[in-house]
Amino acid sequence: MAEAEIGLIGLGVMGSNLALNIAEKGNTIAVFNRTPQRTQEFFHEAGDLQDRVIACETIEQFVAAIKPPRPIIIMIKAGEAVDQQMELLKPYLQAHDIMIDAGNANFRDTMRRFDALKDSGLTFIGMGVSGGEEGARKGPSIMVGGTEDSWKRVEKVLTSIAATYNGDPCVAWLGENGAGHFVKTIHNGIEYADMQMIAEIYGILRDGLKMDAKEIGEVFGRWNKGRLNSFLIEITETVLNANDPLTGGPIVDVILDRAGQKGTGKWSVIEAQNMGIPATGIEAAVAARSLSSMKEERVAAEGILGLPGAPLEVADREAFIADLESALLAAKIGAYAQGFAVMAAASKEFGWNLPMPTIAKIWRAGCIIRSQFLDAITKAFTDKPDAANLIVTPAFAELVKETDGALRRVVSAAVTSGLPVPALASALGYFDSYRRGRGTANMIQAQRDFFGAHGYDRVDGLDSHHGPWGSGLVSERS
Incomplete structure (x- = not known):
């Protein structure tokens, strides 16, 4: 007899934590992993939650355990593996069953999968899940894309497991097909920009003001009590105050300066370019991560070119640190503005009608870019x-005018002293x-x-669209 409200395939870190979250919130869940040993390990790890977990060793047993129409979360590596898992599932499913990709998928893959199932009787949800391991376990921000009927089937379970902010669950249906995964992609793009801007401010404090990790941690700690209050500022303080168990010194000082990336930042840039929307903060952040990976080249270039010799000189150290706080706030506003502009353009292009105030609301808790000014963004888009x-x-507009001078x-x-600030500078340029x-x-x-006779429009509106550069001018300049 089917007892589970929902099923989940893939018991890695994220899948396991999401499954435990689902069970803990009172929902019975069926789980399956391609290696039965992992399924049994997970069941034992579930402890007191075992009575709400149905551990299945075969696909047939797994599907049979879920109440129809069956919602099945696929939490495995994005890409071809998801397509393969869907093909394995299909023979066991019935009309109206729902396959849910909860990984970091490219939204165009989600749209393709959604369309491929249109005439099959089955349906598909692309679900963005933000918050990392802790969010999956304790309450993530969830962005859902699919049919409204499929959303209604999973709404109760997803609402029960989502993070909450002042009692509001951080989950929403955002539109059909790829809407949820697109919004998650832009969320990650903003995250890239936010992290890069924080790193640049850290660099100014470390290399410009010659502050040590603990001193910089104190600065970020103060900022987290003010307008910059956010998850990323909070963890930056924590990171700066953590010591390396091997050397006893600050852990941040022994971490190699080579940043990884999994693709969502790059996808954000590509889609922004496709739609003709400037997202310069995200572009700068992606480029900075790529440059960071060129460690050996950078070390060699420093030996050849040297570093600019001008030290950072400030007349009033505390006033400059206050400027850094305001500059970071200004730059963050620019990154969020660009991200929301990209989503607005995509909403029109793909017919999603993305609800901007709702997106800001569900990012207020659970997700990586959660911050106190998302409340202000919610209000701004609600009012206009x-x-x-x-x-x-x-x-x-008032905030930008207030912080523009500091930025x-x-x-x-930073530029005068040769300190790289590509993301901060991109915000100013924007x-x-x-x-x-x-x-x-x-x-x-x-x-x-x-050079190409492409024509132009005139400020006076007259019907003359080509300049007076004839063959004579061209030959003179050849």
Whole structure:
């Protein structure tokens, strides 16, 4: 007799923690792993939750244990492995059963899988899950894409396991097919930018002001009590205060400066470019991680080129540290603004009608980029749902004007001293370009018309779209 409310395949770190979360919230769950030994290990690890876990050693047993229509979470490595698992499942499923990919999938794969099942009687959910191992166990932020009917089938279980913020569950249905995974991708893109900006501020404090890890940790600790309060600032303080068990010194000082990445940041940049939306903070962060991987080349380049000799000189150390706080806030606003602009463009392109205030709300707890100013973003998009950009909403326009000077001073000081701040500088460039009514692209249009006869529009609206650069001019310049 089917007893489970939901099933889960894949008992790695994330799958195991999500399954325990589901059981702990009062839901019976069937679990399956391709290695039966792992399934049994998980069952024993479940302890007091065993009475709500059905451990299955075959696919047939697993499917039979779930109440129809059967929602089945697939929590395995993204990519071809998901397609293979779906093909193995299909022969055992019935009409209206739901396969749910909860990994970090490319949303275009999710759309493909959704479309492939349209005429099969089965359906598909692409579900973004943020919060890492701890979030999966204690309450993640969950972004759901699929049919509204399939969402209603899983709404009760997902609502029960999601993080909450002031009593509101951090889970929502965001639209059809790839909507959930797209929003998760942009979440991760913003996360890349946020982390890079924090790293750049850390670099200014370490290499510019010559502060040690503990001193920098104290700075981030103070900031976490103010407007920068967020999960990433909180863990930055924790990291800076942690000691290496082998040497006894700060752990951050013995960690190799080579950052990994799994693809979601790159996907964010690609999709932003595809839609013609500038996401310069995310681009800078992805590029910085790529540069970080070139450790040997960087060491060699330092030996050849040296470092700029100008030390960072500040007249008032505490005032400069206050500027760093405001600069980081300004840059974070730029990254969030770009991320939401990309989502708004995708919403139109794919017909999703993404609810921007809801997205901000479900990011307030459980996810990696949770921060106190997501409340302000929620209000900004609730008050002005059709705002062209977050930075022109009243509250954020005032914040940008308030913090712009600090960002400008910090970037100027860092550049003069040769301290790399690509993400912070990109935010400043974004603000300066976005706010300038008359830019410099007229020169680009003139050049394009000169060498390719691409034409241009005129500020006076007259019907003349090519310049006076004839063959004579071309020959003179050849």
